[in-house]
Amino acid sequence: MKRIAVLGSTGSVGEQTLEVAGAFPDRFEVVALAAGRRVEKLAEQVRRFRPLLVSVADADAARALRDALGTGAPAIASGDAGLEAVATADADLVVSALVGAVGLAPTLAAIRAGRDVALANKEVLVMAGALVLRAVRAHGVRLLPVDSEHSAIFQVLAGQRREDLRRIVLTASGGPFREWSAARIAGASVEEALAHPNWSMGPKITVDSATLMNKGLEVIEARWLFDVPPERIDVLVHPQSVVHSLIELCDGSVLAQLGVPDMRVPIAVAVAWPERLPLLDRLPRALSPLDLAGGRLDFEAPDRERFPCLELAYAALRGDEAAPAVLNAANEVCVAAFLARRLPFPAIAATNAAVLEQHFAAQRAAPLRDARDAEEADAWARARARERFASGAAA
Amino acid sequence: MKRIAVLGSTGSVGEQTLEVAGAFPDRFEVVALAAGRRVEKLAEQVRRFRPLLVSVADADAARALRDALGTGAPAIASGDAGLEAVATADADLVVSALVGAVGLAPTLAAIRAGRDVALANKEVLVMAGALVLRAVRAHGVRLLPVDSEHSAIFQVLAGQRREDLRRIVLTASGGPFREWSAARIAGASVEEALAHPNWSMGPKITVDSATLMNKGLEVIEARWLFDVPPERIDVLVHPQSVVHSLIELCDGSVLAQLGVPDMRVPIAVAVAWPERLPLLDRLPRALSPLDLAGGRLDFEAPDRERFPCLELAYAALRGDEAAPAVLNAANEVCVAAFLARRLPFPAIAATNAAVLEQHFAAQRAAPLRDARDAEEADAWARARARERFASGAAA
Numbered sequence: 001m002k003r004i005a006v007l008g009s010t011g012s013v014g015e016q017t018l019e020v021a022g023a024f025p026d027r028f029e030v031v032a033l034a035a036g037r038r039v040e041k042l043a044e045q046v047r048r049f050r051p052l053l054v055s056v057a058d059a060d061a062a063r064a065l066r067d068a069l070g071t072g073a074p075a076i077a078s079g080d081a082g083l084e085a086v087a088t089a090d091a092d093l094v095v096s097a098l099v100g101a102v103g104l105a106p107t108l109a110a111i112r113a114g115r116d117v118a119l120a121n122k123e124v125l126v127m128a129g130a131l132v133l134r135a136v137r138a139h140g141v142r143l144l145p146v147d148s149e150h151s152a153i154f155q156v157l158a159g160q161r162r163e164d165l166r167r168i169v170l171t172a173s174g175g176p177f178r179e180w181s182a183a184r185i186a187g188a189s190v191e192e193a194l195a196h197p198n199w200s201m202g203p204k205i206t207v208d209s210a211t212l213m214n215k216g217l218e219v220i221e222a223r224w225l226f227d228v229p230p231e232r233i234d235v236l237v238h239p240q241s242v243v244h245s246l247i248e249l250c251d252g253s254v255l256a257q258l259g260v261p262d263m264r265v266p267i268a269v270a271v272a273w274p275e276r277l278p279l280l281d282r283l284p285r286a287l288s289p290l291d292l293a294g295g296r297l298d299f300e301a302p303d304r305e306r307f308p309c310l311e312l313a314y315a316a317l318r319g320d321e322a323a324p325a326v327l328n329a330a331n332e333v334c335v336a337a338f339l340a341r342r343l344p345f346p347a348i349a350a351t352n353a354a355v356l357e358q359h360f361a362a363q364r365a366a367p368l369r370d371a372r373d374a375e376e377a378d379a380w381a382r383a384r385a386r387e388r389f390a391s392g393a394a395a
Numbered sequence: 396m397k398r399i400a401v402l403g404s405t406g407s408v409g410e411q412t413l414e415v416a417g418a419f420p421d422r423f424e425v426v427a428l429a430a431g432r433r434v435e436k437l438a439e440q441v442r443r444f445r446p447l448l449v450s451v452a453d454a455d456a457a458r459a460l461r462d463a464l465g466t467g468a469p470a471i472a473s474g475d476a477g478l479e480a481v482a483t484a485d486a487d488l489v490v491s492a493l494v495g496a497v498g499l500a501p502t503l504a505a506i507r508a509g510r511d512v513a514l515a516n517k518e519v520l521v522m523a524g525a526l527v528l529r530a531v532r533a534h535g536v537r538l539l540p541v542d543s544e545h546s547a548i549f550q551v552l553a554g555q556r557r558e559d560l561r562r563i564v565l566t567a568s569g570g571p572f573r574e575w576s577a578a579r580i581a582g583a584s585v586e587e588a589l590a591h592p593n594w595s596m597g598p599k600i601t602v603d604s605a606t607l608m609n610k611g612l613e614v615i616e617a618r619w620l621f622d623v624p625p626e627r628i629d630v631l632v633h634p635q636s637v638v639h640s641l642i643e644l645c646d647g648s649v650l651a652q653l654g655v656p657d658m659r660v661p662i663a664v665a666v667a668w669p670e671r672l673p674l675l676d677r678l679p680r681a682l683s684p685l686d687l688a689g690g691r692l693d694f695e696a697p698d699r700e701r702f703p704c705l706e707l708a709y710a711a712l713r714g715d716e717a718a719p720a721v722l723n724a725a726n727e728v729c730v731a732a733f734l735a736r737r738l739p740f741p742a743i744a745a746t747n748a749a750v751l752e753q754h755f756a757a758q759r760a761a762p763l764r765d766a767r768d769a770e771e772a773d774a775w776a777r778a779r780a781r782e783r784f785a786s787g788a789a790a
Contacts, residue, residue: 156650159554164671169687236687246687248651250673252660253550254685258641265647276559278645290649291696292564292631292641299687371480 216313611708
């Protein structure tokens, strides 16, 4: 019986985590849940899984949840303290599935409390990878990736000797603009950027797929998850998203994990590891097996001219420990502005590049001592990106 | 330092084994070699690797080898006793790379002497898989596949729990007649059957690729190598031969090994296991890394109507322990007759089917007690196939 705590239980990954856990009640006990303000959905989850502890965004949400649950409600906490309480609850595994910078502090708290972490929250490693890696080592916990790409690498690395690893190859769908000319991309609309060919995701990450920034952020994650230098991490465009990623070993063997695009698989791999769950037999909402017959898989090198965000991620990794947090924060501000139709599509990459450049020029480099250092870099970059919008330099 | 003995050192796999071993003199010591009548090539190998024991086909070849080597020659044996001496020499690993039924007895001898075996000789498992599996278990040795397909499965199974394995999928190039109509295949010439699209191999195995019998024999090998029932072994046609094979796990994950078609990779995996050799850096005759960019991989279900030999392999596996030996022997006789232009191409499958049918009808079923039982089934099937040629029933 594995006891799990879920940070972000009402989000997409959180819900699917509970779908998997609910299909295997003999294997998982859900001991703590943290969500934001979706009180109704959280109340349903509490009624079904009966956790001992629940946390919500604030006192108002806590009151609403208590009202919804009536007598027999579990302990209800809120705010940062609530997130930390869920992160350090008496569990075997913490699923870190909050969205954005808010996930960093509770994830570090979980690691420092000795909990294994299934990590779906990109920002944790993008903002503070060096710091998280040091904490993981110091506390001897296991960091299990939930992203499909990193899960693929994690799965094929199992059973291989680390010294035999030559290269990690992250696959990328290429996004909706894969075959567009630079001129056409320059005029891309919000609707066009949101039309992702394979995965159904939130708007922020879908725009990141269109710029390839998403793949850049995954390169940064891979660098810390697998402790591999950036020059040994490659990206390969694979429009069908069937090969989720690959590794190359020193004897020329390339190992890959393939499957239908369904997040329940990497989630199940992370929560059940080192076991695997019979998802094909036992999920109420059926999982399709991969059928390659009649299929075709294509691969191409990413075009770093048309998609400059990918190269920015490598530049950030070659820089100081705070540089990825700077790039990520600038990008969040830019994508929000693009989605609000206040910024043209190519200005996302241009602004990201300018803010990163400004960071390097200011020689702000310093090792990350704690989450606050990463948060400070994040805030600094947001301010610089907004200054550029205000001055008109970004458009 | 791993001490290796090579059965069949002057054949294609044997030579490439020594090429790999020779590139890593700090890791391998070649202690014994067995070959047939290629005395000159063997003498070269002896001068380079200085084994303690060498075996050749017969006394004439032994004399020729002694003359070629002059003083300082190692111990030279010959015949069946010589093969057994090499198979049971004081080594850590025996590479079983003889061609045909002659390899069965020495491979069993190696297993019974407690040696790990790197197996390239198909007939060992095709003729006597049940027997070999029992011997491997009884003596607690490791059987390491050298075929590229089985090596792929072996590599991705490492690090997975056996109970999570749902299905093995062997890839097949589809051979030269993949896109031919049944009518056109019926008139296929020897030259057309020998024009394999991807791999350069001997004539027998190349014809087997054209009939898909080769893939059928690999299904039989996989059944014993991985102890998986035939209904959980599938075949997928993949014309580019880049994905060497796949496994499907219970959670829907599919793991694959990919690479350029180069036998030195699966040979190195087998001889170095559980380590891997830095082939990409250290082979004198360079190994190309796999470059997927710009590439395309296709997959299709095999057509069991146009290629009936594949189904015969499954029928043999569903039968008694000797049935695969019967099918294999009939096939060897048929392919030789086809290569000698005494049999039309479709008569290979038809004769194989008829002889297997005759075996089942005669109720000759009995468990294999030793190599002689398999050899007896082999001889019986050869006689039946030849009877059919003589009677004109095969043409």
